[in-house]
Amino acid sequence: MNRLLVSPAPHLHVRTSTASLMRDVVIALLPTVIVSILFYGWREIMILAVSVVSCVLLEYLITRFLLKRESTVSDWSAVVTGVLLALNLPATSPWWMVLVGAIVAIGVAKMTFGGLGQNLFNPALVGRVFLLISFPVAMTNWGPVQGFVGNADAVTGATPLGLAKEGGVAAVSSLDYLDMLYMNIGGSAGELSAIAIIIGFIYLLARKVIRPHITLSIWITVFVFSGIMWLADPSVYTDPVFNLLTGGILLGSVFMATDYVTSPMSTAGGIVFGIGIGLITMLIRYFGSYPEGVSFAILIMNSTVPLINKAFRNKKYGR
């Protein structure tokens, strides 16, 4: 007779696992990765390779030799961090800078807190902001870089947000929204193509990896806030469509603000979190000294997540 297995209910389990969810995030990032390689060529391949390999290797070394635990690299989360970090850097970044970013992301932001699930801040963003503060010139050197399609000059030397910060609305009036939607704007690899990011977003929603509430609340906040400002004075403030399509808003709102670990648990909490990110981003863009503020906005809101989790909870049944 068969031996009987006895355990408490439930006896079934979903097929998804941490690794399958993280792998889905990597798959969702592929369109963006492909566009960035097409436009930034070998340099982008180098950056992606250094970033992913060093993130995975660092996590392996830290878990095995420093923490003396079982390695956790098979959960794919270090790969996600590696890809996101690479997509957040200019294509001109030297290899050692990418390595420093990876060390800060994995070594400081993730593993010192206890690894996946324990970190307060999004690791890739901590890596990026560390580099931005430490190497401001290198982090805003937008090329030109020769890619596999088009010539190097096709990609302008400055980001639209950088131009707007320097020269005001007039400096960006010639830019075409269709270009922004497809791929043709200067910036970090991950800022190139809105379409590629939206394809990834749809994939994540279809696979039920994330829910749309955080991303949408960021978009709506950015659109409404910049809309009000633009309507008030279109000669000073950039318009809402421009603000949605440029910079890191799309990449940040789809892939980084939705990071499980560093976003709130409840739906209401997620919406508050998204509104906060949208507002802080726009305040930095309009009034701050940096042209772009998504990274800072997400990190600042990351720090409020424990409080949001206390203050905003789902409605309990019968209470």
Added chain:
Amino acid sequence: MKKTFSIGGVHPNDSKISAGCRIEMLPVPQTVYISMAQHLGAPATPVVSVGDRVKTGQVIGEPAGFISAFVHSSVTGTVKSIGPRPDLAGNKVTHVEIAVEEDEWAEGIDTSETVVREIPRDNAFILDRIKSNGVVGLGGATFPTHVKLSPPPGKKAEILIINGAECEPYLTSDYRIMIEKPEQIVIGAGIMKQVLGGPRTVIGIEDNKPEAIASMQAAVEKLSVLSPSYSGIEVMVLKKKYPQGGEKQLIDAVARRQVKSMGLPIDVGAVVQNVATSMAVYDAVMKNRPLITNTLTVTGDCLPAERQKNLLFRIGVPFSFIIEQTGGMPENAVKVISGGPMMGKAISNLDATTVKGSSSVLYLTAAQTVRRPESNCIRCAKCVEACPMGLEPYLLNKLARNGMMEELEQNAIQDCIECGCCLYSCPANIPLLDVIRVAKGDVMRAIRARSAKK
């Protein structure tokens, strides 16, 4: 839009493999063992002695308290022994062992198949029939039905919900009786409606059972033409979602009312009875037939199609006999479950006997049911989204592992209905419900001790 409950829930594959199998009669073995603890509340007291000859349907156990129930012999034969015997989890429970002889029913029981539709006017008589025939809730909790049908003074039933949700994957016994015995179920509903003073009566069925919906609707139409007792009974189609059949969830889905924490359905004017219970009420009241048979599903993905069954069994038949009669346990099955895969119990002792509430013999394979190793919580909030009570399982797990009793109570661990949605949906394989179930027990004991002191 089709209704469903408003908070949480999950969508496991419904796997109703045996849905097309007509109910067959299971043979009776040489010996049956009838448990005295087949219902919620105090076990019944045996009222027969070794050597006594008992008839089918004769009382062999009497209720030992307000919340308790009569137990009847499901066979004709001689009492061989009365004493402790392990149940399906290995706990010792008093059983009456009966050596089976030629079937002979006790006096006063209508064993014919004629459908009786005229409901007696005397409610006291009806309640007495339900009580004396040992009817208990067959939806899982086996709460004595006559108690549920007698609301405490000051409380009035405003809605009677007949639960045909059968939201657990694999199970098809409720589905089959809704197709094969729809009239009896509706008559049972009519009886309970009358006893409760004529509240709105709704039969809730999930939309993955179109045939059952059609069959029940037809039965309601037919009966409401014959007698006003059945007019106004509604069949409501519900959007499939687990755990729709949970009492609290069903009340929310059908009546948009929520039972307060630690409260009872009757506090919001609701009474919920399963379709199988409704049929048992019909048998008890109209036929004076005690609850000695029930329907169970023999199923599993690893069981060949021709061995999938819905069986009418005599209560007290050992599981091992059912397994033997249906061709044995499949080679690759590692777990046998009585009840659904979400809330059912894994059987450790196949010699245990069926009870009033037994609803399945479900085989699961290692690939389906062996738990994967636990990893870090990634705070994905899937458990929070899944919890139909709106709790935060990730938080309760953390508080429980740190023994923080007060915080557990503040975070409503006592409201947990143990539906398993949290553990089911956790990608990190954290045994959320295992931990929460134990901690909930501790918190409930503390709450009870506190209210006893007052």
